[in-house]
């Protein structure tokens with residue numbers, strides 16, 4: 259069976275993929291936030307807020323151990339922090355692209371004293387430097403699709419989640435029907451063209467539609483999650499299914 263995972267143009271294996279993805283995001287880092295919000299007309303902010311709301315109960319617990327993996331410039335982490343109580347345990351925000359992570363760290367530094375904070379950690383999602391069964395919640399926004407091996411990523415998240423711990427994966431999808439057809443024109447032609455003007459031909463906005471097209475559709479992704487051992491797996495479409503949130507939990511008892 260072929261391994262499901264990202265393969266940017268020219269990448270032959272998982273190591274190549276990790277290198278190409280890291281290089282691409284390091285290069286786009288200075289323009290990432292602006293482009294993201296402009297190209298999505300700020301809807302990306304709503305999606306992250308909605309994702310944080312879905313995990314409101316666990317985020318409200320001061321002692322909850324929370325990881326935002328593939329945190330990039332930290333916008334998902336900031337949405338999670340809005341739901342953390344004052345003095346709560348800091349959220350771990352991890353990414354392997356240093357230029358993205360340093361921007362996230364600057365955002366976290368701007369928080370007021372006493373507000374729940376975040377700690378930036380340089381780490382690869384497929385090899386987390388974290389103890390087994392140590393986290394209550396893992397969230398990832400628009401990062402999972404870039405992993406070189408989706409099953410290995412799900413396994414690594416499962417390893418570090420406590421029994422009963424929850425996982426949320428927010429990512430793009432390909433909507434069907436008329437909306438899907440109209441959106442495909444924007445997503446496959448307009449968006450990469452604007453992205454190329456700003457970031458050059460090898461930037462993430464050429465790669466984005468390709469990576470979404472080869473990402474497993476919801477039924478396959480849910481089967482993959484169940485196969486790794488998650489329970490209560492579900493997909494909640496956002497905005498006509500342009501994006502969506504996968505949720506699952508590590509079972510309390512195996």
Ligand SMILES: C[S@@+](CC[C@H](N)C(=O)[O-])C[C@H]1O[C@@H](n2cnc3c(N)ncnc32)[C@H](O)[C@@H]1O
Nearest residue numbers: 283328329330353354355358382383399401404
């Ligand atoms: C599209 S950005 C998303 C950033 C942020 N989560 C957001 O919502 O804007 C994807 C991020 O995933 C990171 N990433 C991709 N593969 C990774 C891996 N294997 N380990 C850690 N970070 C990874 C990239 O470096 C990049 O910063």
